[in-house]
Amino acid sequence: xxxxxxxxxxxxxxxxxxxxxxxxxxxxxxxxxxxxxxxxxxxxxxxxxxxxxxxxxxxxxxxxxxxxxxxxxxxxxxxxxxxxxxxxxxxxxxxxxxxxxxxxxxxxxxxxxxxxxxxxxxxxxxxxxxxxxxxxxxxxxxxxxxxxxxxxxxxxxxxxxxxxxxxxxxxxxxxxxxxxxxxxxxxxxxxxxxxxxxxxxxxxxxxxxxxxxxxxxxxxxxxxxxxxxxxxxxxxxxxxxxxxxxxxxxxxxxxxxxxxxxxxxxxxxxxxxxxxxxxxxxxxxxxxxxxxxxxxxxxxxxxxxxxxxxxxxxxxxxxxxxxxxxxxxxxxxxxxxxxxxxxxx
Ligand code: 5AD
Numbered sequence: 001x002x003x004x005x006x007x008x009x010x011x012x013x014x015x016x017x018x019x020x021x022x023x024x025x026x027x028x029x030x031x032x033x034x035x036x037x038x039x040x041x042x043x044x045x046x047x048x049x050x051x052x053x054x055x056x057x058x059x060x061x062x063x064x065x066x067x068x069x070x071x072x073x074x075x076x077x078x079x080x081x082x083x084x085x086x087x088x089x090x091x092x093x094x095x096x097x098x099x100x101x102x103x104x105x106x107x108x109x110x111x112x113x114x115x116x117x118x119x120x121x122x123x124x125x126x127x128x129x130x131x132x133x134x135x136x137x138x139x140x141x142x143x144x145x146x147x148x149x150x151x152x153x154x155x156x157x158x159x160x161x162x163x164x165x166x167x168x169x170x171x172x173x174x175x176x177x178x179x180x181x182x183x184x185x186x187x188x189x190x191x192x193x194x195x196x197x198x199x200x201x202x203x204x205x206x207x208x209x210x211x212x213x214x215x216x217x218x219x220x221x222x223x224x225x226x227x228x229x230x231x232x233x234x235x236x237x238x239x240x241x242x243x244x245x246x247x248x249x250x251x252x253x254x255x256x257x258x259x260x261x262x263x264x265x266x267x268x269x270x271x272x273x274x275x276x277x278x279x280x281x282x283x284x285x286x287x288x289x290x291x292x293x294x295x296x297x298x299x300x301x302x303x304x305x306x307x308x309x310x311x312x313x314x315x316x317x318x319x320x321x322x323x324x325x326x327x328x329x330x331x332x333x334x335x336x337x338x339x340x341x342x343x344x345x
Contacts, residue, residue: 001030008260009037016213022257023209023250031253038256038288041263046290050334051266051341052322053102053135054095054296057305058083062108064139065174066162068204070235070306071108077237079304082112085121087298092125095296096132098322101340104158104293106137113138115145119152126153133340135197140185143192150192155340157189158197160228163204164218165211172204186222195343197226197266202254203246204232212254216261225343226291227258227265230272233308248277252287259288264344266291275312282332290334291341294325 004018014022026034059082065072072078083091092103103125107113122134136149137158146157161182163169169179189196200215201207219227231246251273258267268291269284277283281292295302295313302313326336 001026002033005030005033005037008257009041012261012263016217019213019216019257020209023212023253026253031249031256034253034256034260035287038259039286042259042288042290045264045344048334049290049337049341050285050329051102051291051339052100052325052336053104053268053291053293053341054091054098054100055104055106055271055293056083056088056091056095057107057295057297057301058088058105059107059110059113060301060305061110061112062139063111064109064177066177067172067174067239068201068232068235068308070238070308072238075235075237078306081301081304082110083298083301085117088121089124089128091296091298092129092132096129099338100294100296101129101131101338102133102135102156103296104135104137106158109139115148119148122149122152122154131340133342137197140181143188146185146188146192146194150194154194156195156197156226158226158228159186159189160197160199160201161186161215161218161222162200163207163211164200164214168204168206168208168211171206183218186224190222190224195225196222197228198222198224199226199228201232201246201272202229202251203244205240205243207232216257219258220261223262225264225266226268227262228268228270229254229258230270231276233272233275233310235306235308245276248273248280248283252283255284255287255289266341266343268293271295271312272308275308275310282328285329285332285334292325292329294322 065074133155135156233245267289269281269289273280273284
């Protein structure tokens, strides 16, 4: 196993069989080695730097019915809300005053947020804060829409592929959603010049290690600037309520593997990781992640944007306590850097 890990460190590549073996059977010692080498690789391009992104959850309405997700349209218990233009601008204002230089507008697939609404809003944010990056995470849209959003000034787009294997994708999503479409959205976003993010959940129902190998191979084809992974966490009002959550050690192992394969990627230590362990996000950073996304949504909506149960929306998770968050990151051995935090070329 050690040999495989060193090979991955040296060449950023190993065979499917080796990858599978690593995913399935790495020991604690192997994980430690992975972590050390991943930390070394991240240091090469990013030093000890960690970038912050202010996450603004603009809508909990969603037309999709993904089986894992708490804001699926079929969840009649979900409380729905939409932020207004003014709400969103004041989140940015507040975030800017806290030193954040990337705003992530994330939401369900909500037709209310059409191009006519979004484009002037994006332009306004970019005009107010020319040195800030705007990231969108609003699901699948048409090529035309993506083009307009890019022209309006959006810099980045997050769209997890969720599962690169057709059979698994079908088990996680309703029939109306097609893996082919998801993939083509991602390649379109790249072509249009968005810094593009993709990723998947770890430990999703029915997911096998072969599936994870496919996910990694897909990411290598796409070569995104950003890669987000986190544990699957069941939500009590979804069909997947009875499944167990993703394994912490496996998520961390995969963060390290992804860092070794994608030395220059921006890899967030996700909220989901912070949800399954009180120090999950610090562990993610130590395993090779270099981005943290504190919540910038208005406090009263945070609990309504409930993708999975027990999502952390405590003070420390949110932006109010940016100083505390910075201290936690410093205590883990890293340093929050100002600025947009683009991926190195
Ligand atoms: N557990 C973990 N992550 C989830 N997401 C959605 N539902 C869950 C869940 N139950 C993730 C998806 C989506 C991102 C915004 O949140 O991967 O892309």
